[in-house]
Amino acid sequence: MGSAQAADTAKGKEIVNANCAGCHGVGVMGAPKIGDNADWSKRVAQGFGALVDNAVNGKGNMPAKGGNPALSAGDIENAVAFLLEDAKVKLSDKQNTKPTVAKAAEAKPKKEAAAAPNAEANAQPTAAANAAGAAKKKPVNTFNRLMKSRAEWNPPPFEDGIHDPENEDVYALQQPKEAFASMPSNAFGNHVDWVKALENGDINPRFDRMDPNKKPFVMDLNIVREVKGSMPNVVYPHKQHTEWLDCSNCHPAIFIPKKGANQISMASILMGEKCGVCHGKVAFPVSECRRCHSQKK
Structure with missing residues (x-):
């Protein structure tokens, strides 16, 4: 040294x-x-x-x-x-x-x-x-x-703990490392900057699986959830989500669209509830606090 x-x-x-x-x-x-x-x-x-x-x-x-x-x-x-x-x-x-x-x-x-x-x-x-x-x-x-x-990072589907390795069809799926090779990267989650990938046109998600020409209804609204203690408040951006998801994906089954009606905790998210219904399964995993806790007090 x-x-x-x-x-x-x-x-x-x-x-x-x-x-x-x-x-x-x-x-x-x-x-x-x-x-x-x-x-x-x-x-x-x-x-x-x-x-x-x-x-x-x-x-x-x-x-x-x-x-x-x-x-x-x-x-x-x-x-x-x-x-x-x-x-x-x-x-x-x-x-x-x-x-x-x-x-x-x-x-x-x-x-x-x-x-x-x-x-x-x-x-x-x-x-x-x-x-x-x-x-x-x-x-x-x-x-x-x-x-x-x-x-x-990004193990193959048969080793990710989500897919069933006993199902032989899992081995036919494209491996994430191959799929993400050309994507813009970041240091968190599954190490892909998905918002940037969407903005750059690197991905073109279908808003309606039956209609490739249907355009999304984009809602530019941020929801702020105040957090106790010194941790920054949570900012949930509707815009980035509604650019490829319909409102019915989340409301009302996962989140009731009413102020104060949803009890959310990190424990529930990591157990696959609330945000964890998608994140960690079909969306990037929760690994960096400041991705969501982004509003300074």
């Missing part, structure tokens, strides 16, 4: 997309946003090394290693270097410091080398200790089950 210039920013980008974008993409709880020069310039004033150390050890609302204990200190360094590069932050010589975790990593081999003469006598205990250490390091629970690695 070393300075920001020595880091692998290409690898860092992969790590950020898989582990960090959920919070840093929109600045959850004051986290510096991806690509925001002002946010990252302020953070790096303390030096590149200190910034990496904070990411490795955790600081404030951010858990150690972003909540993924499987990441190494080198992975974190690569990720931080990418975030600074992406935000076009230029480091001064004074700011381009080494993380203290690098010093610990450099000192460790020397200690092991000094113990080499007794290696044979301690072979079995050491092996047992290493096995125990490996067992402890293995994460039992991930920080957020919805923040999957890139390799786990």
Whole structure:
């Protein structure tokens, strides 16, 4: 490990997309946003090394290693270097410091080398200790089950937990990774920007399955649901939904069209009720709070 210039920013980008974008993409709880020069310039004033150390050890609302204990200190360094590069932050010589975790990593081999003469006598205990250490390091629970690695994004239908793998017809369906390859991307949900895809004409959903020429009745109305505590209020946009859905899809079976008549909770949504009737099944899954909680208080 070393300075920001020595880091692998290409690898860092992969790590950020898989582990960090959920919070840093929109600045959850004051986290510096991806690509925001002002946010990252302020953070790096303390030096590149200190910034990496904070990411490795955790600081404030951010858990150690972003909540993924499987990441190494080198992975974190690569990720931080990418975030600074992406935000076009230029480091001064004074700011381009080494993380203290690098010093610990450099000192460790020397200690092991000094113990080499007794290696044979301690072979079995050491092996047992290493096995125990490996067992402890293995994460039992991930920080957020919805923040999957890139390799786990958009699995084939027979592995997605929604379709029946015993049905042989499932294997004939087009795989999402193939279908989404040309779509505009984002860092959340199933990693497709569906609104942008609709606006660009990348998709042309049929408003009426029996009549390809029928035009939608677009309703440009935002519904704001006030939320208790510090969480931003929920904004539900009718426009983006009615551009390809008829009102009868939601009203009155799922949502009663009357103020105060609907009890909605995150628990019910994640259990497949209310918004979860579609989202997570036939629409992008719920994985980023700020997609809906978007109105600041």
